[in-house]
Amino acid sequence: MLLVAGSGRSGTSLFASVVGTLGFHVPRPWVKADDSNPRGFGEPQWVVDRHMRLLQQANVHTSDARPTAWADTAKLCLDEQVSAEVSLWLQEQLSVHDQVLIKDPRLLWFLPLWCRVGEELDATVHVVTMLRHPAEVVRSKLHWYQNMGLFDANRAAGWLNTMFFTERATRDYRRAFVQFEDLLEDWTQPIARVSAQLEIPSLVNARAREQLSADSLVDSSLHRSKATWEDLDVPKGLIYLIEQVWEDLLSLADPEADGGEAVLGRLDEHREEYVAFYSHAEQVAQSTTLAAVRPLRQKRPSTPAVAGAGAAATPATTQLRPPASLSPGPEPPENSRLGLARRLIPARARRLIPLRLKRALAELFG
Numbered sequence: 001m002l003l004v005a006g007s008g009r010s011g012t013s014l015f016a017s018v019v020g021t022l023g024f025h026v027p028r029p030w031v032k033a034d035d036s037n038p039r040g041f042g043e044p045q046w047v048v049d050r051h052m053r054l055l056q057q058a059n060v061h062t063s064d065a066r067p068t069a070w071a072d073t074a075k076l077c078l079d080e081q082v083s084a085e086v087s088l089w090l091q092e093q094l095s096v097h098d099q100v101l102i103k104d105p106r107l108l109w110f111l112p113l114w115c116r117v118g119e120e121l122d123a124t125v126h127v128v129t130m131l132r133h134p135a136e137v138v139r140s141k142l143h144w145y146q147n148m149g150l151f152d153a154n155r156a157a158g159w160l161n162t163m164f165f166t167e168r169a170t171r172d173y174r175r176a177f178v179q180f181e182d183l184l185e186d187w188t189q190p191i192a193r194v195s196a197q198l199e200i201p202s203l204v205n206a207r208a209r210e211q212l213s214a215d216s217l218v219d220s221s222l223h224r225s226k227a228t229w230e231d232l233d234v235p236k237g238l239i240y241l242i243e244q245v246w247e248d249l250l251s252l253a254d255p256e257a258d259g260g261e262a263v264l265g266r267l268d269e270h271r272e273e274y275v276a277f278y279s280h281a282e283q284v285a286q287s288t289t290l291a292a293v294r295p296l297r298q299k300r301p302s303t304p305a306v307a308g309a310g311a312a313a314t315p316a317t318t319q320l321r322p323p324a325s326l327s328p329g330p331e332p333p334e335n336s337r338l339g340l341a342r343r344l345i346p347a348r349a350r351r352l353i354p355l356r357l358k359r360a361l362a363e364l365f366g
Contacts, residue, residue, distance in 0.1 A: 001100050001123040005166050006130035008105035009140035011180030016042030016103035021213040022206040025097035036144040043104050051106035063158030067275045077113040087117045111169040126198045127170040132180040134159045139227035152232040164271045177253035187218045245270050
């Protein structure tokens with residue numbers, strides 16, 4: 001099983017398509033080609049659909065810059081139902097094909113899941129990570145995914161965060177790193193190197209017809225988004241850290257470079273530095289966060305006052321109360337957030353929630 005990982009717009013589609021013509025099976029149906037990838041994505045639709053659903057469940061974005069997002073997806077990687085679903089689908093593919101390729105830009109969030117399931121099915125797991133300069137990745141995403149409305153700095157941080165985990169999650173497996181530019185310049189060279197590194201002779205022993213098909217997929221015009229940091233609005237401190245990580249990743253891509261434990265140690269240090277960098281950024285922007293949630297905290301439910309004997313009805317008043325979904329009292333409307341909480345949280349669990357927390361929830365959602 002060959003997993004093709006890397007940030008979106010890094011050449012993962014081109015690599016998957018080339019390898020797919022050289023003997024690896026890319027499960028159908030495929031994601032349809034469009035203007036952003038006119039030669040096709042090389043992505044199984046089933047895999048894309050499942051990853052999108054899981055990311056939504058984890059509340060994680062494809063290029064999420066939060067270091068804590070990895071913990072959210074890691075929980076799903078260990079979910080028995082998710083593992084069983086992936087295992088059943090993958091077993092069907094491996095029962096028919098000796099070589100299966102899995103590619104999706106969202107794959108990097110679920111590498112532990114696919115690696116573990118593949119090993120449980122007695123498949124030999126290999127990983128190829130595509131590399132493209134992060135400034136070009138950001139520029140390409142800004143062009144093709146304009147509707148997402150993400151800032152340059154956030155996209156750059158997203159590249160850094162996702163590449164950190166991709167590298168770390170694949171250390172225990174046979175892996176190779178391929179530069180997008182090398183693939184465009186002469187695709188046979190990086191393919192031959194991957195074949196040697198991962199011991200996959202079929203990649204270089206493909207028939208002439210298959211090699212011609214692979215050659216027809218590679219076109220230098222695919223290198224459409226060229227950029228430098230001067231073209232983007234990214235803080236200098238973040239750029240400096242990204243460039244350090246980029247150089248270390250290039251060392252891993254070069255079999256003749258002096259890599260090994262020294263490079264991995266530097267990447268670990270860079271990752272810790274990024275975690276601190278992001279935490280400080282959150283602290284600096286705390287006023288913006290508080291301003292966004294303040295209206296929710298100040299919101300109170302309005303209940304009509306009960307008029308006493310001979311007294312006129314008074315205007316509605318606002319009062320604080322524990323959430324009905326978490327404490328005794330009248331049940332909330334089924335379509336309310338509190339009603340949803342009552343349906344999802346068992347009564348036994350609700351009784352264990354401290355009263356102080358219940359009151360806090362009431363203040364926020366009541």
